Amino acid sequence: MSQKTRIEDSVSGMNVLYLGTGFVGACSAAVSADSGHSTLAYDVDAKKIAKLRSGDRDQIESCIYEEGLGDLLVRNRDRIEFTSDYSKVEKFLDRCDAVFMCLPTPEINETGESDLTYYLEAARKIAAALRRRNKGAQEKYIVIVNKSTVPIDTVSRTRKILREAGVRNTGVVSNPEFLVEGQAVMGALRPDRIVIGAEKEKDFAVLRRIYQRFLNAPTVRYIEVNPREAAAGKLLANFTLFSRLAVCFDVIGRTCESFPGIHFENVRRILSSDPRIGAWGLYDSLYAGGSCFIKDARSLRYQLQARKKDASLVQEIFGANRRQLLGFLNRAETEARFDWTRKKVALLGVAFKRNTNDIRNSPALDIVPFLAGKKVRETRIFDPAAMDNFRRLFPPSPALVYASSEAEAVAGADAVIIATDWPQFRGLDELLKKHKKRPLLMDGRRMLQSAYGPLRKAGFKIIAVGSPTA
Template identity: 35%
Template sequence: MNVAIIGTGYVGLVTGAVLSEIGHNVICLDINEEKITKLKKGESPIYEPGLDEVLERNIAGNRLSFTTSAEEAFENAEVIFIAVGTPQGEDGAANLTYIQQAAKDIAMHINRNLIVVVKSTVPVGTNDLIEETIRTNAIGSFQVDVVSNPEFLREGHAINDTFLGDRIVIGSENEHAGSTVESLFTKLNIPFLHTNRRSAEMIKYASNAFLAIKISYINQIYNLCEKVGADVNDVADGMGMDHRIGRAFLNAGLGYGGSCFPKDTEALAYLGRENEISISLVDAAIQANKEQRILFVNRVLEHFNGNVEGKKIAVLGLAFKPNTDDMREAPSLDIIRILSADGAEVHVIDPVVKETKLLAEVAVTHSKTLEECVQSAEAVLLVTEWEEFVRADWEELLALTKNATIFDGRNVLHNHKLISQVV
């Protein structure tokens, strides 16, 4: 099937790559000329394990192409995916500017019956709005069916999650349109859930908010464990053995970040307020997540009796989680800004993120090697649990420091023989 995808961000690019991998002809549209130029060369603008190989293979096989021209992208498309960003507004609501523009672009360039699939995470009722926008702005008269198909990808595992996902949700008001979208993904052999559009939209928000609550809950249990002498890892293991709970997302640490959980929990909370429905659990999770990284910084400050002026502090990890270069809502940002503002000499290292404009205003030194980063440090903060950090020779690293204490922000060094220096 001929497929066009609007947006070459994380969701759009992975979706395009996978659809081409299973045999569809895919063309991805983006207004960013620099990004499209790189993609035409097979250069991915994002770091995602396994993505480069899929891109190269399908570009070479003429199943995947890229353009900045809407006319070119839509010319032969049987199905058009919308996968543009829905950034959070100041009030917590999702900003639908890019969604509305995508709908208008479709209306201006299409004059035949069409199925539009919305991959973007959008508030309940947005698919209705998209359908109405296309019909209102259409130049000709044609049938448009808008289908909600939310994504459930984990950054750093997106390719694997696409091929081995738990479910594919299809929200449609038209049975034929829903069946057509299902046929796109049949080769993936993943269970389908067919529902209406508003339920599909809500499934995405409800799922992410539930996982965010689970993360915030185990973090608060961790804080309590620290006070009463319990081991949160044993607690999480014991909880996770109950099949009603499960072990996933019970990893205590600095809380969640990235492009989904922060934005989606805020959007769901906003939706609740707009409809005068209390979703206090989501509000509490949002607050707990903000507090978690502050509590971590306070532990560091308390270790130095509140004074980190001139202290060299090594921060290991910038990305919000391993196997991605995504810095959106990364805990490292708050931690580094606070310590730097208090006069600390902050040195950072990340295997993928080498520089970031998000720290342009902060006096921070980017190290090239792990050894360079911890050299003469008085504290080492493990902020992102990259495998190379977790499996490092910590005895050798600590020998380079000024008898530094390790602050394990991800709670992954608990079985290390140097546990006496890990807090």
Template identity: 35%
Template sequence: MNITVIGTGYVGLVTGACLAELGNKVFCLDVDRNKIEILNSGGVPIYEPGLKEIIARNRASGRLIFSTDVAASVAHGEVQFIAVGTPPDEDGSADLQYVVAAARNIGRHMERNCIVVDKSTVPVGTGEKVKAAIRAELEARGRGELDAMIVSNPEFLKEGAAVEDFMRPDRIVIGVEEGAAGAEAREVMRELYAPLNRNHERILYMDVKSAEFTKYAANAMLATRISFMNELANLADRLGVDIEHVRKGIGSDPRIGFSFLYAGTGYGGSCFPKDVQALARTASEHGQELEILGSVESVNDKQKQVLLKKIVARLGEDLSGKTFAVWGLAFKPNTDDMRAAPSRVIVRELLQRGAKVQVYDPVAMEEARHAFALDLADLPGKEADLHYAGGAMEALEGADAVVIVTEWKSFKSPDFAAVKAALKEPLVFDGRNLFEPVTMARLGVEYHAIGRPSKRPK
């Protein structure tokens, strides 16, 4: 099948590459010439395990094309995926300008009926706006006999496991219009996803609005679980309870399960923060306040300060003369995504309090440089106190403590003898609960985690 994917951001690039891997001929469009040049020269602008190899393989086979040519992209695809960004507007609502612009471009250039798939995360009712934008352009051209069939096919890709999630989905949500047009679109989408649907039926068919709502509801539920566990962890700190024991106790109940029950420094990334805000804004526009979601967001904002509060409680408000190693900068492992990452809050606060900071992340160092340059623009001179280490052990050299913010696998079993030798004193602030407090005390390490009793070495 000939497929066009509009947008080569995270969702678009993974979608386009994986559809090409399934044997389709995919045309990936982006208006960012620099990004297209990177992709055509063999580079990949994001880090995602396995993605670079899939792109290289399918570019070489001719099944994957990257271009800025809008007219050619519309001419190519019998199915047009819109996978552009929907960043939060000033009021928290999703900004649909890029989605609508993509729809207008389709309407300006289409010469046959086609299926237009909203892959971007969009509010309820966006499908109608996309159809109206295309219809307006067709009417302006005098081509009102043409039609675009609208489908909502939200993505459920976890950063760091996106290729696996696409190729082995737990569900494929497809929202179609009513009537003959919807039936035709449903059949085409069934054929497109047939290679992923052979083991058992994974496709959930519904109306367009329900599909749009499903994506927001899923992310809001997951964000709620994270904030709920973080609140319990903060209470556990006061009660002397180990939140890890609690997590195992409640997670073993099949009605609850273990996913997204890990206490930590709060969620970040491009999805949960903006989707929680957008859903709350949608509710407000329709006269309903989502009180739980308001609390979810508030708890998450506060949680990014919890690790810092533990540092201040142990070492004081004035951290002048102190040096901290920070392990992990991306908002989660197996990605270089720094959007809304807790590390950005922690590093800024440490620097503001007079500390020097030595940071390391296995893949996000370049993205971190850009992020911290923005974060510290209003703090003249502070960037000089931020050092980008070449490795985890280098970051520890001469530090008063290590602060663990992202749970990369390479951090989970370090040489603690070497860690102790590199640090001025064996002091660990663990925002991801990677280690057992009793074990750390036995090793002679003072250990502070999230919702776990602190253990000082005997």
């Protein structure tokens, strides 16, 4: 079912525009429509827009795999329109209350310096459109809301763009996004916090109306600060989470790997029972990937160094993360005396974590070249959601095969690497035991930890993060 071509002007809600329909833009726009606002979502990627506007859950999830997104879009189809036609954006500006900037902000060559090209281009285009339509003197007050993760002083750059274009009657607000991929829709419907960074009461008031449904929700902390505090809070929150993972991988996991007879899960129970420590992030994994932690920590490092401040602790966190991945892969040779040459390897999971098709900074991006460098004969990949994205970067070849199931991937393998924590991989022990061959099992997510004993008894050699190799 295709959606209506024109969304109605909102009677009680607001009129809200989203620029960029990636994970952040699409999920936030869906929640905006669900909150009763008339919502227009624009993206330069016409193929993505065609899928998002299709009204078909499968098509929607084939471009953004987020549980509940399809349902939410279908349910709110009368209040949301997706478009790649900028003339619709221009028209919408006449009644628009707020423009949410959900553009990519990648880093330049791993330096940490943010590439603001997409963001600034979109801001200039909006400024030019406002100028053109109203000769800079529109009566309707419009707030430009920054949802992208950007350097701390970006709001002043956005203001400058509007000023230089001669556009008045606008506000600029920082509203960083804290969504967790894989739970983005649930997270956006039940956020733990909403952070608004603004200078003017007028801007806070517009955002309060947009987020009205959350204002008095007992579980939501609605935090109003200035724009720099909001942007800094986002970067520092991500760095705090990233460093927590690094401590877990590089110190807690390593300690458990170094002493026989220690079960990682038992150590975790002791640690997490202390309310000062808490439970989040106390798991061992081969790598902390994803689109945000690494990029945002590098951005923080870059911004500190640009101010001649010491960023060595931030730097060390990357080192710990990297050490974890390489250390895990090297254990095959050093601890299991496994020679990769001419071997068949099953790689299970190319998404950076479960419940997403996002492969940005996924460990698989490093594992595939590592295996090629070790001259393996064939790497056979399976992932329930992310194979299309991965295939675009690593096309199939005789040495790189895409399997249709985990069973097909592991059949005849000499080594099996679990790189993503998809719940279905927890059943792998039974599958593996059916085969005569006993591949080296490399569990990068401790998915099979409850079965390590029986698997070892059945003749499997296991290398697992957080466990010594028997």
